[in-house]
Amino acid sequence: MPLPSRQTLLPFLRWLPNTSKRSLASDLLVGLSGAILALPQSIAYALIAGLPAEYGLYAAIVPVIVACLWGSSWHLICGPTAAISIVLFTSVSPLATPGSDDFIALILLLSFLAGLFQWLLGLLRFGALVNFVSHSVVLGFTLGAAVVIALGQLPNLLGIAVPSQATALATILNIGQHLAQTDWRALAVAGFTLGVSLLIRRLWPRLPALLIGLVAGSLLVLAWPAQLGGIALVSAFEGRLPPFSPLRFELESVLALLPAAVACGMLGLVTSLSIARALAGRSQQFLDANQEVRAQGLSNLIGPWFSASLSAGSFTRSALNLQAGARSPLAGVFSALLVALFALLGARLIAHIPLPSMAAGILLICWGLVDIAGLRALFRVSRSEFLVMLLTLLATLLLELQTAIYAGVLASLFFYLKRTSQPRVKFWQEGEEELLRVEGSIFFGACHYLQQLIQRSKGERVIIDAHHVNFIDYAGVEMLHQEARRLHAQGRQLILRRARPQVIEEILKLEGAELCPVRFED
Incomplete structure (x- = not known):
């Protein structure tokens, strides 16, 4: 492994020599x-x-x-x-x-x-x-922190002496007394x-x-x-x-x-x-x-x-x-x-x-x-992200602030997984063929949703247009193999059309090309 250069250890050497009076x-x-x-x-x-x-x-x-x-x-x-x-x-x-x-x-x-x-x-x-800490979490936390800070300064503003509290709600009740x-x-x-x-x-x-x-x-x-x-x-x-x-x-x-x-x-x-x-x-x-x-x-x-x-x-x-x-x-x-x-x-x-x-x-x-313009823009663009912001804001007011950050991150990840667990699928039928165009990853979170769609299909050839599938994990591969065998037992076929090379490679790893029940088309 090569030793780091002087400019890597002292990055200011990259721009310092270019300074002038x-x-x-x-x-x-x-x-x-x-x-x-x-x-x-x-x-x-x-x-x-x-x-x-x-x-x-x-x-x-x-x-x-x-x-x-x-x-x-x-x-x-x-x-x-x-x-x-x-x-x-x-x-x-x-x-x-x-x-x-x-x-x-x-x-x-x-x-x-x-x-x-x-x-x-x-x-x-x-x-x-x-x-992983989304902008909506930062927005909600910052707004909540502004409220907490303001409440914490009210005793100095009012000239009263009260002990500090861990949460905003406790501070309000204490000041009220x-x-x-x-x-x-x-x-x-x-x-x-x-x-x-x-x-x-x-x-x-x-x-x-x-x-x-x-x-x-x-x-x-x-x-x-x-x-x-x-x-x-x-x-x-x-x-x-x-x-x-x-x-x-x-x-x-x-x-x-x-x-x-x-x-x-x-x-x-x-x-x-x-x-x-x-x-x-x-x-x-x-x-x-x-x-x-x-x-x-x-x-x-x-x-x-x-x-x-x-x-x-x-x-x-x-x-x-x-x-x-x-x-x-x-x-x-x-x-x-x-x-x-x-x-x-x-x-x-x-x-x-x-x-x-x-x-x-x-x-x-x-x-x-308080970023009012940012709050309005978030509300117009994404109601789910706005809800994450509100949950983070509520957490900052009711919980200790470091806990609020974790709560906001978990809420953001929850909504992200909820969205990705139901990838966009377009469905249409051509004679005895049923086509499902999947636009998203086939991973463990989306397997149940996609499996339900495949099981509802009635065509002799169930075709998944996988051109927009960039990633598939082990759970996704196993689900496709399972559904392909079920369809095969009924005299039907599961076909992946226009699948990307990396997706095909992952599917073939489970049993090899000869035993794989899934069929591929260009």
């Missing part, structure tokens, strides 16, 4: 825009995950650099995301108190295990496995922040609306300390670069986190590859899916050692990267380095952000996750 300057400006967008989002996602604010910045540094340098996409930008953050929170909060040292250690361990799963998939070239304790000052600050952000987005869509809204909310609290001085603020932290965090590999913790790690890993890959494919289609760039899967895994293998939680593709930052004219993945690297600079020098500014303002910003992010 002009492209570097362009990527630096794009990176600055990306960093401005990443700052409030990353902090918000850390709070969603139950982590201190600084851990959101850490997740937007090392994993982003690794994914950009080792990935295949020129425009994909990774980092903490809303959906991943809520799955991390619901997976680890039953095991440790959110924000505690044990909670942080478990989050980092879960991120490492998910990264290991992703990297192994890429190493074994199993990146296509993410295709404490509505009388609502702090109207917190609600006013949140409303002001949300109003400013929406106004900026409406009038000046190119400006960072979320960042400006958070600044406005912070200034409002600073301007009226007598009236608003008691409102909770984001916890202060020491400004520094991502610290080295040795992981604690305890067998009990690893086994407890493995199911969530697989779910998080799959969700991260589906999100990242979907975004990367969409951007590659618009930029006419070739995308190596397996390389991208390995890069995502590598970023999440390395990131947790530098205090970074699980990273995945960010649609808003990646779209900005493309629209702003990024010339290479260095735009993402520059974005991460600028976030690192802020984490080092701007930590004190974060401690002035009111929690109600941050909650309002997170609600704005949640609204951005």
